[in-house]
Amino acid sequence: MEGASFGAGRAGAALDPVSFARRPQTLLRVASWVFSIAVFGPIINEGYVNADSGPELRCVFNGNAGACRFGVVLGLGAFLACAAFLLLDVRFQQISSVRDRRRAVLLDLGFSGLWSFLWFVGFCFLTNQWQRTAPGQGTMQAEDAARAAIAFSFFSIFSWAALTVKALQRFRLGTDMSLFATEQLGAGAGQGYPGYPVGSGVEGTETYQNPPFTETLDTNPKGYQVPAY
Numbered sequence: 001m002e003g004a005s006f007g008a009g010r011a012g013a014a015l016d017p018v019s020f021a022r023r024p025q026t027l028l029r030v031a032s033w034v035f036s037i038a039v040f041g042p043i044i045n046e047g048y049v050n051a052d053s054g055p056e057l058r059c060v061f062n063g064n065a066g067a068c069r070f071g072v073v074l075g076l077g078a079f080l081a082c083a084a085f086l087l088l089d090v091r092f093q094q095i096s097s098v099r100d101r102r103r104a105v106l107l108d109l110g111f112s113g114l115w116s117f118l119w120f121v122g123f124c125f126l127t128n129q130w131q132r133t134a135p136g137q138g139t140m141q142a143e144d145a146a147r148a149a150i151a152f153s154f155f156s157i158f159s160w161a162a163l164t165v166k167a168l169q170r171f172r173l174g175t176d177m178s179l180f181a182t183e184q185l186g187a188g189a190g191q192g193y194p195g196y197p198v199g200s201g202v203e204g205t206e207t208y209q210n211p212p213f214t215e216t217l218d219t220n221p222k223g224y225q226v227p228a229y
Helices: 017-021 024-046 065-094 098-131 137-141 143-189
Strands: 048-050 057-059
Touching: 024 065, 024 143, 048 137, 057 065, 065 098, 065 143, 098 143, 137 143
Parallel strands: none
Antiparallel strands: 048 057
């Protein structure tokens, strides 16, 4: 059981690219990767507009620079994490240690759960700041970018929540298989080897009667006389 656990095959097995690309976990990572680009990309390109009172740039979300920075950091973090975890999924089957597989799955579970929560916070934050944004010339120019960032941050909540569920399933599957292996090893250590059944062709020591050599030795060899005392 050492090589097959936590939702992956035995270590060292060849990876099938077609089956890997069709896995729900792979599709969710690619979708989350695209959503992250759709969040930080519009904010970087069109999220800062000219203020009505001067030439300085301000964030389109109610002039709150923290909202733009939060969206960019959240999107860039998700972008890098999706690429890293996708590479980990490719290499996961080459990990032979159950302990290392457990750590990888726990890292995926913790990060996915954290980022799904942060996406929820980011969606609420950006939506709130956009609702408070006063209409203006600059706001109208960046309206599509702001709405795209809000929409894809909403979609990211569900994609990262689904990744959290998939990681939790892998963790439970690996834990169950590890417990199964431990129980089997514990039961085998406390039991002795069974004896040979009767009639199997292998007899016990109680049934042994004659030596392997049936030739009898002559106690009085010819030409030899016992001396009389």
